[in-house]
Each structure stands twice: as structure tokens, then as C-alpha cells.
Amino acid sequence: MNNHLRQLEDQSVYIFREAYKHFDNLAMLWSMGKDSTVLLWLARKAFFGHVPFPLIHIDTSYKIPAMIEYRDRFAREWRLNLVIGQNKEALAKGMNHTLGRVECCTALKTNGLKNLIAEKGYTGVILGVRADEEGTRAKERYFSPRDKHGDWDFREQPPELWDQFKTTFPEGTHIRIHPLLDWTEINIWEYIRAESIPIIDLYFDKGEGTRYRSLGCAPCTAPIKSTARTVDEIIEELRRTTVAERSGRAQDEGRGMELLRKDGYM
Amino acid sequence: MHAAPTTAxxxxxxxxxxxxxxxxxTLLGRLYADTGSLPEGKLDKVRDICRRQGKEFEYAFLFDAFLEEQEQGIxxxxxxxxxxxxxxxxIIIDAPGHKEFLKNMxxxxxxxxxxxLVIDAQEGVKEQSKKHGYLLSLLGVRQVAVVVNKMDLVGYRQDVFEAIEKEYREFLSQLKVTPERFVPVSAKLGDNIANKSTHMPWYQGLTVLDSLGLFRKxxxxxxxxxxxxxxxxxxxxxxxxxxxxxxxxxxxxGDKLVFSPSNKSALVKTVEAFNTEPxxxxxxxxxxxxxxxxEQIFIERGEIASHEDSAPVVSTTFRCNLFWMGRRPLEAGKKYLLRLATREVECEVAIIHRIIDASDLAARETRTIVGRNEVAELTIRTKAPIAFDLYGxxxxxGxxxxxxxxxxxxxxxxxEAVKDEHTVLREEARRRDIAWVKGDVGADDRARHFGHRAALVLITGGRHTGKSFLARRLEGQLVADGRHTYLLDGANLRRGLDADLVDENSGEIIRRFGEVARLLIDTGLIVVSTTNAFGGADHQAIRTLVHPAPVIAVHMSKGEETPPPNTDLAFAGPKDFDALAAQVIAELKTRGVLAEALGAKPQFHYSI
Structure with missing residues (x-):
């Protein structure tokens, strides 16, 4: 493993351990994508093979079926405590992306998560957000407070220096914890290679000349043209590309992400 | 220009x-644009947004992601x-320059x-130019290149550039910061960012991009x-x-580690890792x-392990330079939580020596508060001793x-580490503990065997307040419960161990008392003491000598009075000694000295 990856790992592990020490009711989001799977792996690094908090999957019901199979397999193998959240009410009323992408993400993901946080009383939620993904995430903190409505006040972010994080907060609010903030897309793949992390095969071309670069709900996530069949080939491809990672993610259009994230989106 | 694929x-x-x-x-946006580092379509997307909103395109919009940032242009x-x-x-971090957002910077x-560090050629050196320069030095950022921007607005004049360089260089030299170089640029027009400018033939130095390459890791x-x-x-x-x-x-x-401030030590048996071969x-x-x-020694988060011959400083008092970002001013005498590495401890500001004015570093102003965005020289005192180093x-x-x-x-x-009144005793305890010759039975073995940890119950108060009654009752109840307890009366030491001491007021009496208590604690006992003869300062000396054993301080008085600092339980007025003893026992449970239930496998409130 190269030096930089090692430094990223050390910093993420440090953040995990701070989170575990300071939050009694901690949980981590796992979407089965490459980032949150690396996140899960780092948790096992931090706690020497254990994952001492539950993993949340917000199931929009529109996920690609292979993702659910993958989830259940590793939940078993790694003895994970899996908590599945779903906004059943919104689904019952027929929420889907044709009613508006931002509306659909807000109802099924943001509100699905917020409801679960309220129900379980989580005070710390760990997410695999990265600064290089899009503009508002570039301005995030490692420990980022959400108010009692789950909203993000980006004007009043806490100072964060010398690895002293915001770990005290008023009752009714919670903290989002971002151990992957400093990682880039290519770092994620380099780490997957260095650690031989089992990753879902939707990321690889299986002969059709396409693969997913970023995973989300089936209707709003498009595969990219690519013939990368292995982790090595993906890394090689990323070194040459100038196309943004989330170009296949529909909700990023216009000011979509700023609006979504202000209201508590991941 | 396209960045070549690299494996760096x-x-x-x-x-x-x-x-x-x-x-x-703007500088940041230009740097990305001129090196072909922007994702495909990003430039067009931002240009498009600007066109639709009917405003002039600015490179700054590439990274000012929030709508509000773009609307206000900051x-x-x-x-x-x-x-x-x-x-x-x-990894380039674009920090805000508005003083409202100093904490984000x-x-x-x-x-x-x-x-x-960017300075506008037309406006020259401003308040935040100096403040940021000063904060960089406090934050430990020693490599600085100064970029004099907007040279196009001053007709690319050499004399303007040189005047700014002279003024700012003098300022930085007071902070012992030597800038690597000054680069005249126009970020808006791309002069000397990635490409050498043709407008300033008088400048033979590097572009901003080349300057980055010369920063050292x-x-x-x-x-x-x-x-x-x-x-x-x-x-x-x-x-x-x-x-x-x-x-x-x-x-x-195999290394011997010493943990500060508890002074416990042990050898490293293994280095643990997940999925790491070999x-x-x-x-x-x-x-x-x-x-x-x-060895299963009891250590806690916040201690600092070092090698024996190069341990950190341990004290309750130090001098520091501090910048304040709080909404409320920092006040002398008020309690704050101090966090150093993983240690958290209550502290207060003992002295505000001066407020440092970034624009005039020589200024001396004494006050009792430090306002938002101010920098000050302080002396801070912590409630318990902490391990630290000087920043240098x-x-x-540090x-x-x-x-x-x-x-x-x-x-x-x-x-600067400042000596407090217990420095001498603390140093003695430290030397003694680090060199302590241990048997094969450790504190945890004793705790498991006895069903409790060792501790010191220190009963304080004036004459005839019932200290002695309570001490006897407590010893009796604890022993009846099967706890190993001993009543240590200072008077017994005076007639025996201290018989050679002529000066009754000598600190030596206290020192000997503390060392005896320390020995008894090492045997695993709960030591109950009524230290009638000693004053408040002496109690602190005893704490220093028995540190880090738990001390439960019980204060007794006839009427209502303010108990000494660090008192855990205060009993005033007429007393039911059985009830008081039960309260002390409850406190021993809360503090993790006693297991919750007798006979049960001890479950302490700390991790063994």
C-alpha cells in the first residue's frame, strides 16, 4: 500500500475510533456501493475485525436486485447488525422518480433516513461522503452537526482543527460523521485493490461494454461506457478520464445537491 | 495543457x-482551468449558469458551490x-477571507x-492579510508564498509590487516566517498562474503553479x-x-512504555492489526x-505513552498563545473543557497576559476577556495534571x-510549562512509579481477588464534626461486607515513623503520610483516613502522591459551609453515621471502586 493510502486509512480509523468513543448510539450507512463498502472495511480495521454498531440500509425499493443479494451475503459473513429503513408511507402513496427526482430522493432517502434516526434515537451517523464528489460535499466537516429537523446549516459549520471534532451537541440533534472526506474516487479503488475488498460486480464490465461508476436507484443511475473488467482496469481508466464521477446521477443536475443536502441528504 | 496520467x-x-x-x-479556479484539471463540462456548466443569471463569468464560481456564495461573491x-x-x-483548500468566517479559514x-497568501495589488496589505499571516504561524504552517493579485488593475507596475513585498516581508519577519517568494499575478487574466505573463517582463521569478512544485513535504x-x-x-x-x-x-x-500522567508502565506484547500480513x-x-x-494495567483514554527516558511534561499550569473563535468571549476564571490529543480536562484561564493585535504585534493590552477572532497570551490551569509538550x-x-x-x-x-505548588512531589511520585519494582501480582489480580479496587477515602472537616465516627463506621461496614479496608490515622505515624522529625510543620510529615497511603493502596486496600492535622493544601499534596488511585473526598461540618475544592460528598449538620457510611459506599460503587453486588463476579465501571 502506498504512503498516501496508508495516511488516509490512519485518518479514517482515527475518526471511527473518536466516533465510537463519543457516541453512545452510533450507526453507519451502508449502500453496498464501493465507498460505503470501503467504509465498512475501515470500521473492521479500526475495531480489529469487529463492527461494534449497526449498519443502516435505506431501502428505496428501487435498488438494483444484485445489491440486495450482495448486502445479505456479507451481512452474514461479517456478522453485521443490519438495520433496514424504508419510507413505507411514501411508497404506499406511490412515490417514484417520475414525480420529480429531488422530491423522490427527499421522500425515500432523506426522509427514510431521518425517520429511522428519530425512531432509533441515533446521535451519530457515519457516512461515506467524499469531498471530491461534488461542490457542497467539498465543504463538509468530518463531524458535521444536523439540527433537530435533521437539516444542515452550512453557514454555521463548527471549526475543525487538529483532529478535535465536534462531539458535544444539544439533545435532539445529531452528528453526521464522514471518515472518507479526504478520499478521492481513485483512492477508493486503489484501496480496494490493496486490501482485496470484495466489491459488487456491477462496477465491472461483463462483456457489454458498460459498467456502473456510481450506484444508486435503478431508474436514476445510468451505466457508463467502459470495458474495465477488473479493479486494475478501473484504476487505469480513472487515471485518464476527465468526466465527473457522478455524471450518471440524475439528482446532481442544477442545484439539486445543495437543496437535497441542506435538508439532510447524505 | 492536460495533466499527464501519473502514478505519483x-x-x-x-x-x-x-x-x-x-x-x-479566482486564483484557484484559474489554476484548475489553465492546467486542464477541471472535469469535462464543468467550465461550460458554470458559464451557462452565469449567462442564464445574466452575470459576468467568474472563475471563483467553480468552487463557491453554495448559491449564497455565488450571489454574494464571497x-x-x-x-x-x-x-x-x-x-x-x-489537495488545495480554498479558505474564506471575510472576517465573519475566520473559524472556517x-x-x-x-x-x-x-x-x-493572496494580496490585492490595488488595495495592498489589509487587516485579514496580517491576521491570516499571523494565524498561519500559530497553526504551524511555515511554508508561505505570497501572491500579489490583480496586477492588471495597477498597470502591472513593478513599484506597486515591490512596495507590497517590502511591507509584508517586514511583517512576516516579526513572526519568524520567511516567505518562499512573492509572485505578481492577475488571476482573472491568467498572468503568472500556470503560464508566464508577457505583461511583466521585470519579473523573472516562478509562476504560482511552479511555486507549488517547490513546496516541500x-x-x-x-x-x-x-x-x-x-x-x-x-x-x-x-x-x-x-x-x-x-x-x-x-x-x-518489547518496548517499555510509561503512561503519563498516571506513571504506570508495562512492556509492549503485540502490535495488533486487521488483515495485515505479515x-x-x-x-x-x-x-x-x-x-x-x-500486564493488565488500568489505563484510560487521554494518557500519553512514551519511552521511559523521554516522557512528556506533566503539570496543571502552562503558558500559551490562543486564538478565540467562540460566539461568547473567553473569560478569565470561567470553566472550559480543554482537549489535548485525546485528553479532556476541565480548566480555567488563570491570567490573560495580553491581547495580540495582528496588525501591530508589539501592542500590549491587558484585559479580562478575549473577544471573538482575537489572539492572546494566557496562563491556563487545569483541574487535574495533564501530560503535554511544548509546541516547539x-x-x-503541544x-x-x-x-x-x-x-x-x-x-x-x-x-511554557509553569511550575505549580506540587511540582516537586509530582516529580518524586513520577520517578518512584516509573522505577517501581513490581511483583508478579498486579493491581487487576488483586482487584479480581478482593472484589474491589484500591482507593483512598479522605475525610476532611473542622474539629468535632464527627470525622472519626464516620471513619470507624465506614471501616466497620466495609470489612463486614468483606472489603479489605484499613483506617490510617495520621497521629499513629507521628509517634512512630515521624518520631525523628523535629519540625512539626515541615512538609515532610505530609510527604511521609502520602507515601504510606501510596504503599497501602498498592497492597489493594481501601484506605480510610481522617487527616485532622492537615490543611487543604496538604490534601492536594496527598492526592499528588497517591495519584492515579481514586480519591473520594468527604467533607464534614457542623453547619452549612463551602467545602474545599474537589469534594465529592459534603455532610452538614446533625448526622446519622450509618446512613452517611452507606452514602460513601454508594459513591465507591459509582466510582467503580466496588463491584455492584457482593459475591457476584466483579463488574467494574471501567474496562479491564
Whole structure:
């Protein structure tokens, strides 16, 4: 493993351990994508093979079926405590992306998560957000407070220096914890290679000349043209590309992400 | 120009700072655009947004992601951006220049290894230019290149550039910061950013892009003495792992570690890791690791492990330089939470020596509060002794933050350790503990066998307040419950151990009392003491000598009175001694000295 990856790992592990020490009711989001799977792996690094908090999957019901199979397999193998959240009410009323992408993400993901946080009383939620993904995430903190409505006040972010994080907060609010903030897309793949992390095969071309670069709900996530069949080939491809990672993610259009994230989106 | 594919692994964190509107975000945007580092379509997307909103395109919009930032044309929060050039990766942090957002600038600059400081050629050196320069030096960023921007607005004149260089160089020299270079640019027009300008033939120096390449990577900290702040103690399986991240130095299997301030010591048995082949036998500076020890000593988060011959300073008092970002001013005498590496301890500001005015470093102003965005020289006193280093010796263990209510509100660097009234005794205890010859039975073995940990119950109060009654009742009840307890009366020592002492008021009586208590505690006993003859200052001396054993301080009085500091239980008025003894026993349970239930397998409130 190269030096930089090692430094990223050390910093993420440090953040995990701070989170575990300071939050009694901690949980981590796992979407089965490459980032949150690396996140899960780092948790096992931090706690020497254990994952001492539950993993949340917000199931929009529109996920690609292979993702659910993958989830259940590793939940078993790694003895994970899996908590599945779903906004059943919104689904019952027929929420889907044709009613508006931002509306659909807000109802099924943001509100699905917020409801679960309220129900379980989580005070710390760990997410695999990265600064290089899009503009508002570039301005995030490692420990980022959400108010009692789950909203993000980006004007009043806490100072964060010398690895002293915001770990005290008023009752009714919670903290989002971002151990992957400093990682880039290519770092994620380099780490997957260095650690031989089992990753879902939707990321690889299986002969059709396409693969997913970023995973989300089936209707709003498009595969990219690519013939990368292995982790090595993906890394090689990323070194040459100038196309943004989330170009296949529909909700990023216009000011979509700023609006979504202000209201508590991941 | 397109960045060539690279496999370089060196990464450098750079922050862009300077006064508001001097063009930091524009510089950043231009740097990306002129090196072909923007994702495909990004430039067009932003141009398109500008066209639709009917405003002139600005490079700054590339990274000022928030709508509000674009509308107001200022950066509100630090953005982290990633950039690759030649053999290196850069993480460039764009920090806000408006003084309202100084805490965001600090968050950005605190993680940087080098800085570009931007000054507007037309406006010249402004308030935040100086403040940011000063904060960079406090934050430990020593590599600085100054970018004089908007040269196009002053007709690319050499004399304007040189006047700014002279003024700012003089300012930085007072901070002992020597800028690497001054670069005249126009970020808007692209002069001397990635490409050499044709408008300033008088300038023969480097472009901004080339300057980045000359910033050096911080040297590794593994040559410095070992500092391993304990982050947590894990017992997920059969292993008891001391987890933490090495601030400096290196540690290997077989090393003797000394933990400060508890002064406990043990040998490193293994270095633990997940999915790592071969199994490591050492860890170096920066690594998040886990160690197991040859002995089950009780240590807590916040202690700093070092090697025996190079331990950190331990004191309750130090001098520091601090910047304050809190919404409320910092007040002398008010309680704050101090966090240094993984240690958290209550503290107060004992003295505000002066407020440092960044625009006039010689100014001396004495006050009792430090306002938002001010920098001050202080003396701080902590409630309990802490382990630290001077910032000049070790950065990570020489800096701290202060928390006011819920918020990290100040950051400081330690400049001088100040001796407090117990320094001499503390040093004695430290030498004694580090060199202590241990038997094969450790404190945890005794605790498991006895069903309780050792502790000192210190009963204080005036004459005829019932101290002695309570002490006897307590000893009786504890022993009846099967706890190993001993009543230590100072008077017994005076007639025996102290019989050679002529001067009754000598501190030697206290010292001997403390050392005897320390010995009894080492045998695993709960020591109950009524130290009638000693005053409040002496109690502190005893605490210092028995540290880190738990001390339960019980104060008794006839009527209502203010108990001495650090009192755990205060009993005033007429007394039911059985009930009081029960209260002390309850406190012993709360503090984890006693197991909750007799006969049950002891479950202490601490991790063994």
C-alpha cells in the first residue's frame, strides 16, 4: 500500500475510533456501493475485525436486485447488525422518480433516513461522503452537526482543527460523521485493490461494454461506457478520464445537491 | 495543457488565504482551468449558469458551490479540491477571507502544509492579510508564498509590487516566517498562474503553479521521541487492545512504555492489526494502531505513552498563545473543557497576559476577556495534571482546543510549562512509579481477588464534626461486607515513623503520610483516613502522591459551609453515621471502586 493510502486509512480509523468513543448510539450507512463498502472495511480495521454498531440500509425499493443479494451475503459473513429503513408511507402513496427526482430522493432517502434516526434515537451517523464528489460535499466537516429537523446549516459549520471534532451537541440533534472526506474516487479503488475488498460486480464490465461508476436507484443511475473488467482496469481508466464521477446521477443536475443536502441528504 | 496520467503518490495539502475579495477563489479556479484539471463540462456548466443569471463569468464560481456564495461573491466555507500536477497530487483548500468566517479559514489552514497568501495589488496589505499571516504561524504552517493579485488593475507596475513585498516581508519577519517568494499575478487574466505573463517582463521569478512544485513535504515525525496518546481500550475478544495513533516516534514489541500522567508502565506484547500480513511488530508516527501489554494495567483514554527516558511534561499550569473563535468571549476564571490529543480536562484561564493585535504585534493590552477572532497570551490551569509538550518540541502534543458549552471555540499552542505548588512531589511520585519494582501480582489480580479496587477515602472537616465516627463506621461496614479496608490515622505515624522529625510543620510529615497511603493502596486496600492535622493544601499534596488511585473526598461540618475544592460528598449538620457510611459506599460503587453486588463476579465501571 502506498504512503498516501496508508495516511488516509490512519485518518479514517482515527475518526471511527473518536466516533465510537463519543457516541453512545452510533450507526453507519451502508449502500453496498464501493465507498460505503470501503467504509465498512475501515470500521473492521479500526475495531480489529469487529463492527461494534449497526449498519443502516435505506431501502428505496428501487435498488438494483444484485445489491440486495450482495448486502445479505456479507451481512452474514461479517456478522453485521443490519438495520433496514424504508419510507413505507411514501411508497404506499406511490412515490417514484417520475414525480420529480429531488422530491423522490427527499421522500425515500432523506426522509427514510431521518425517520429511522428519530425512531432509533441515533446521535451519530457515519457516512461515506467524499469531498471530491461534488461542490457542497467539498465543504463538509468530518463531524458535521444536523439540527433537530435533521437539516444542515452550512453557514454555521463548527471549526475543525487538529483532529478535535465536534462531539458535544444539544439533545435532539445529531452528528453526521464522514471518515472518507479526504478520499478521492481513485483512492477508493486503489484501496480496494490493496486490501482485496470484495466489491459488487456491477462496477465491472461483463462483456457489454458498460459498467456502473456510481450506484444508486435503478431508474436514476445510468451505466457508463467502459470495458474495465477488473479493479486494475478501473484504476487505469480513472487515471485518464476527465468526466465527473457522478455524471450518471440524475439528482446532481442544477442545484439539486445543495437543496437535497441542506435538508439532510447524505 | 492536460495533466499527464501519473502514478505519483506524494500528496501535499495547500491552503489559499488572504483578505476578502483579494481573489483567492479566482486564483484557484484559474489554476484548475489553465492546467486542464477541471472535469469535462464543468467550465461550460458554470458559464451557462452565469449567462442564464445574466452575470459576468467568474472563475471563483467553480468552487463557491453554495448559491449564497455565488450571489454574494464571497467564499463562506472552506472547500477541499483535488489537483494533480507533474509528480504530485495537491489537495488545495480554498479558505474564506471575510472576517465573519475566520473559524472556517482556521479549519482549512489547520490541515495545510503550505500556504498561498493572496494580496490585492490595488488595495495592498489589509487587516485579514496580517491576521491570516499571523494565524498561519500559530497553526504551524511555515511554508508561505505570497501572491500579489490583480496586477492588471495597477498597470502591472513593478513599484506597486515591490512596495507590497517590502511591507509584508517586514511583517512576516516579526513572526519568524520567511516567505518562499512573492509572485505578481492577475488571476482573472491568467498572468503568472500556470503560464508566464508577457505583461511583466521585470519579473523573472516562478509562476504560482511552479511555486507549488517547490513546496516541500513535511518531514516524517518518526525520528522524534515517542508520543502515543491513548484513544480507547478495546475488549471485543480475548485481546485487550490499547488503541491510538502515534503522534511522533516509533514503538515496537518489547518496548517499555510509561503512561503519563498516571506513571504506570508495562512492556509492549503485540502490535495488533486487521488483515495485515505479515503481522506487524512495530508502529510509526501517524499510524493508527493497537497495542497489547504484558500486564493488565488500568489505563484510560487521554494518557500519553512514551519511552521511559523521554516522557512528556506533566503539570496543571502552562503558558500559551490562543486564538478565540467562540460566539461568547473567553473569560478569565470561567470553566472550559480543554482537549489535548485525546485528553479532556476541565480548566480555567488563570491570567490573560495580553491581547495580540495582528496588525501591530508589539501592542500590549491587558484585559479580562478575549473577544471573538482575537489572539492572546494566557496562563491556563487545569483541574487535574495533564501530560503535554511544548509546541516547539512536539506539535501534536503541544497544542489544544478549548470547548465552550457544545463548541470548539479556541485553539492554542503551549509555549511554557509553569511550575505549580506540587511540582516537586509530582516529580518524586513520577520517578518512584516509573522505577517501581513490581511483583508478579498486579493491581487487576488483586482487584479480581478482593472484589474491589484500591482507593483512598479522605475525610476532611473542622474539629468535632464527627470525622472519626464516620471513619470507624465506614471501616466497620466495609470489612463486614468483606472489603479489605484499613483506617490510617495520621497521629499513629507521628509517634512512630515521624518520631525523628523535629519540625512539626515541615512538609515532610505530609510527604511521609502520602507515601504510606501510596504503599497501602498498592497492597489493594481501601484506605480510610481522617487527616485532622492537615490543611487543604496538604490534601492536594496527598492526592499528588497517591495519584492515579481514586480519591473520594468527604467533607464534614457542623453547619452549612463551602467545602474545599474537589469534594465529592459534603455532610452538614446533625448526622446519622450509618446512613452517611452507606452514602460513601454508594459513591465507591459509582466510582467503580466496588463491584455492584457482593459475591457476584466483579463488574467494574471501567474496562479491564
Amino acid at each position: 503518490t506524494e500528496h501535499l495539502n495547500i491552503v489559499i488565504v488572504g483578505h476578502v475579495d483579494h481573489g483567492k477563489s 467564499t463562506i466555507d472552506t472547500a477541499r479540491t483535488f489537483f494533480k500536477w507533474r509528480d504530485r497530487h495537491y 482556521i479549519s482549512g489552514a489547520a490541515r495545510a502544509e503550505a500556504a498561498l 513535511e518531514t516524517a515525525r518518526d525520528k522524534q521521541p515517542l508520543r502515543f496518546p491513548v484513544q480507547d481500550v478495546y475488549k471485543f475478544d480475548a485481546r485487550r487492545i490499547i488503541a491510538g495513533r502515534l503522534a511522533t516516534g516509533r514503538v515496537k514489541v 503481522v506487524p511488530t512495530e508502529a510509526t508516527a501517524g499510524q493508527s494502531t493497537g497495542l497489547t501489554l504484558d 518540541d512536539s506539535e501534536v502534543t 497544542r489544544f482546543v478549548l470547548v465552550d458549552q457544545y463548541d470548539v471555540s479556541g485553539g492554542g499552542i503551549m509555549t
